[in-house]
Amino acid sequence: MRQESGMTLIVKRITRITVSLIFLFGVYIMLHGHLTPGGGFAGGVIIALSFIHLVLAFGKKAALKRISETTISAFESIGGVFFWSIALGGLLFSGVYFLNFLPKGEAFSLFSAGTIVFCNIAIFLKVGAGLFAIFVALAFLRMPDEKEEGGKAA
Amino acid sequence: MIPLFVAIPLGAAFIIPLISKIREGSARWIAAGSALALLCLSVSSLWWVRKGVLVYSVGGWKPPFGICMVLDHLSVLMLLVINLIGFLVLLYSLDYIKKYTAPSLYYTLFSLLLAGLNGLAISGDLFNLFVFLEIASISSYALIAFGTEAEELEASFKYLVLGNVADLLILFAIGVLFGRASTLNMADLARSLQSISLTDPVLYAAALFIVGFGLKTALVPFHAWLPDAHPAAPAPMSAMLSGVVIKVVGVYALTRVIFSVIGITPLISSVLMFLGIVSMAAGVLLAIGQWDFKRLLAYHSISQIGYVVFGIGLGTPLGVAGGLFHLFNHSLFKSLLFLNSGAVEHATGTRDLRKLGGLCRTMPVTSATSLVASLSIAGVPPLCGFWSKLLIIMAAFQAGHTIGAVVCILTALVTLASFLKVQKFAFLRAAEGLCKGAREVPFFMLAGMVLLALLCIAAGVFFSPFLELVITPAAQVILEGRRYAGFVLGG
Numbered sequence: 001m002r003q004e005s006g007m008t009l010i011v012k013r014i015t016r017i018t019v020s021l022i023f024l025f026g027v028y029i030m031l032h033g034h035l036t037p038g039g040g041f042a043g044g045v046i047i048a049l050s051f052i053h054l055v056l057a058f059g060k061k062a063a064l065k066r067i068s069e070t071t072i073s074a075f076e077s078i079g080g081v082f083f084w085s086i087a088l089g090g091l092l093f094s095g096v097y098f099l100n101f102l103p104k105g106e107a108f109s110l111f112s113a114g115t116i117v118f119c120n121i122a123i124f125l126k127v128g129a130g131l132f133a134i135f136v137a138l139a140f141l142r143m144p145d146e147k148e149e150g151g152k153a154a
Numbered sequence: 155m156i157p158l159f160v161a162i163p164l165g166a167a168f169i170i171p172l173i174s175k176i177r178e179g180s181a182r183w184i185a186a187g188s189a190l191a192l193l194c195l196s197v198s199s200l201w202w203v204r205k206g207v208l209v210y211s212v213g214g215w216k217p218p219f220g221i222c223m224v225l226d227h228l229s230v231l232m233l234l235v236i237n238l239i240g241f242l243v244l245l246y247s248l249d250y251i252k253k254y255t256a257p258s259l260y261y262t263l264f265s266l267l268l269a270g271l272n273g274l275a276i277s278g279d280l281f282n283l284f285v286f287l288e289i290a291s292i293s294s295y296a297l298i299a300f301g302t303e304a305e306e307l308e309a310s311f312k313y314l315v316l317g318n319v320a321d322l323l324i325l326f327a328i329g330v331l332f333g334r335a336s337t338l339n340m341a342d343l344a345r346s347l348q349s350i351s352l353t354d355p356v357l358y359a360a361a362l363f364i365v366g367f368g369l370k371t372a373l374v375p376f377h378a379w380l381p382d383a384h385p386a387a388p389a390p391m392s393a394m395l396s397g398v399v400i401k402v403v404g405v406y407a408l409t410r411v412i413f414s415v416i417g418i419t420p421l422i423s424s425v426l427m428f429l430g431i432v433s434m435a436a437g438v439l440l441a442i443g444q445w446d447f448k449r450l451l452a453y454h455s456i457s458q459i460g461y462v463v464f465g466i467g468l469g470t471p472l473g474v475a476g477g478l479f480h481l482f483n484h485s486l487f488k489s490l491l492f493l494n495s496g497a498v499e500h501a502t503g504t505r506d507l508r509k510l511g512g513l514c515r516t517m518p519v520t521s522a523t524s525l526v527a528s529l530s531i532a533g534v535p536p537l538c539g540f541w542s543k544l545l546i547i548m549a550a551f552q553a554g555h556t557i558g559a560v561v562c563i564l565t566a567l568v569t570l571a572s573f574l575k576v577q578k579f580a581f582l583r584a585a586e587g588l589c590k591g592a593r594e595v596p597f598f599m600l601a602g603m604v605l606l607a608l609l610c611i612a613a614g615v616f617f618s619p620f621l622e623l624v625i626t627p628a629a630q631v632i633l634e635g636r637r638y639a640g641f642v643l644g645g
Contacts, residue, residue, distance in 0.1 A: 073171060080168035088161060090213065097157035098213035 005059030015057035022050040033120040034113040040120035044127025051132045060140055072133045079125030086115050086122060156210040156223045158195060159233060159272040162188050167265035174258035181258035182248050185265055189241040196233040203230050207641040217643060218342035224278035224642055227627035231478060232275035232406050235485045239397045240268050246493050246602030247390040250500065260300060267293040271402045278642060280328050281338045283407060290403055291317050294395060298387040309386035316379045320369035327362035330355050341642035344415045348636060360416050364425060371404025373463060374433040377456050385448035389496020392448060396455040397489035401481055405462055414638035423469050430464025431561050433457060438568045447495045447505040454531065457565060458484045465546040470553050475629040476545030479621060483538040483613060487530040490606040494524035497599055498580060501592040507576065512585025516592040519600050521581045523607040528577055530610045532570035538613035
């Protein structure tokens with residue numbers, strides 16, 4: 001039987017179920033950042049963990065096939081540009097850098113707090129992609145004189 | 155307009171990695187364009203501050219509750235130094251950085267470095283100052299390691315460890331002050347510390363700041379990282395590190411915190427002067443025996459920054475003006491010298507002075523500009539280095555610090571000797587094997603060096619209007635000390 005990359009069948013099966021839940025939980029934490037503890041940073045860390053979970057269970061090849069390094073880097077930059085354009089939006093629409101220029105809505109409802117939600121989304125992208133990129137760099141980059149390890153990435 | 159100093163380079167840093175995926179070549183033009191825009195903004199900021207200090211409340215939250223940005227004459231001087239050198243160095247990089255594999259990464263990190271330095275110069279909030287300091291430091295760690303050879307990685311790691319120790323001390327000092335005064339806004343902090351006066355915790359914080367920023371400035375007991383880190387970086391980055399980063403991250407931040415927030419006392423003043431004198435003497439003595447072109451320049455940076463700290467530490471109007479003028483001049487000629495060393499390395503493949511020779515015939519422009527810079531750093535009239543050293547020496551005699559003044563003069567002499575050595579071995583003597591086939595470097599590298607050399611001459615010839623227009627108002631900000639709080643918060 002061919003040696004598959006990654007961990008055993010049990011781990012893989014359970015990962016398949018939990019990864020999407022972890023991902024959704026991250027999105028939930030991010031979207032409720034202005035209402036409950038958490039926010040973009042915490043949400044970003046959680047989704048980065050969900051991808052790291054995939055890498056640990058399935059090995060680097062399978063995981064990086066789904067989300068390549070270019071995609072990670074692009075998402076990270078998009079997060080940065082998004083945050084920057086929110087700050088500039090304040091300057092363009094109401095004359096003050098970083099001003100919360102959107103309607104604030106009703107307090108404690110999901111659609112409130114103006115630009116804070118969008119700031120959270122931007123931070124979420126930046127932190128999620130950034131943390132995963134750091135993990136990928138630490139796990140996969142090798143100095144030329146080290147031997148390439150096959151299979152298990154953990 | 156003030157936030158644009160941070161927003162423009164930050165935007166460039168985020169957009170470059172996206173665009174360069176589609177068109178690799180566009181990264182350099184975005185970076186150069188943003189640096190040019192910043193240069194125009196900082197020149198025009200000379201006019202903005204004529205009517206008084208400008209305070210910008212980020213997000214519309216008024217200080218001391220929100221984060222504020224403050225533009226006064228000292229900040230304008232720093233912005234001018236950062237963006238002038240930044241633009242010229244970037245111009246030089248357009249050709250130089252082609253030999254590395256990932257130029258778009260270089261431009262991203264460079265823009266990020268500019269964002270951190272500009273933010274540091276205009277921040278009016280102590281914690282924000284720390285954040286910008288981190289942005290600038292982290293991008294410089296990455297840029298030092300840009301070549302990813304063993305030597306570069308080691309230098310970068312050494313800088314990273316010592317830099318983090320410095321950050322930790324600075325953060326701890328900020329914590330101590332925050333615990334004492336319950337505010338992080340620098341103007342508000344200055345006001346509340348006035349009522350507390352210099353009690354032990356505040357003095358403790360001052361000591362931590364001096365060690366922390368002293369590590370960033372590479373003053374002598376804390377200088378171990380600099381002679382490794384500055385030569386290891388790509389040449390334009392060395393120019394940026396020696397010319398700008400140690401000044402903004404070290405000298406400017408130290409001066410701002412010590413003079414405007416904590417308040418200068420005779421004790422702190424004599425500590426600064428002592429560190430300045432020791433750095434001056436030790437730096438130049440270590441430099442004279444070096445054979446590696448860039449390493450020699452790095453040791454001279456320590457020595458010259460000693461002049462700046464000594465001048466500012468004197469605390470007299472003439473001394474502070476001399477220190478700030480020397481800061482500006484040093485950023486011009488030291489960047490130029492590092493760019494020269496980069497050009498020499500680019501053409502011959504070595505930085506070892508013993509293997510060089512005869513380059514004044516094969517590389518006339520590089521040779522001429524390096525002569526201007528060498529004479530400037532050695533303090534030969536009428537070039538810019540002479541006037542600032544003269545001001546510092548005069549101020550030292552006036553204030554009765556004869557020892558300091560004598561050390562200044564002797565250091566200038568040894569500096570001259572050391573740069574005569576550079577000129578002789580690299581440029582003037584008969585050509586050696588490696589240098590016979592050397593050719594002059596490409597256009598943009600020449601453009602950066604020639605412009606810097608012209609500025610060196612201009613700052614020397616027109617020193618008097620420049621001193622009046624830019625330096626004296628900036629020195630005034632330092633001398634006014636804690637009245638900074640009144641200018642920012644009003645009343």
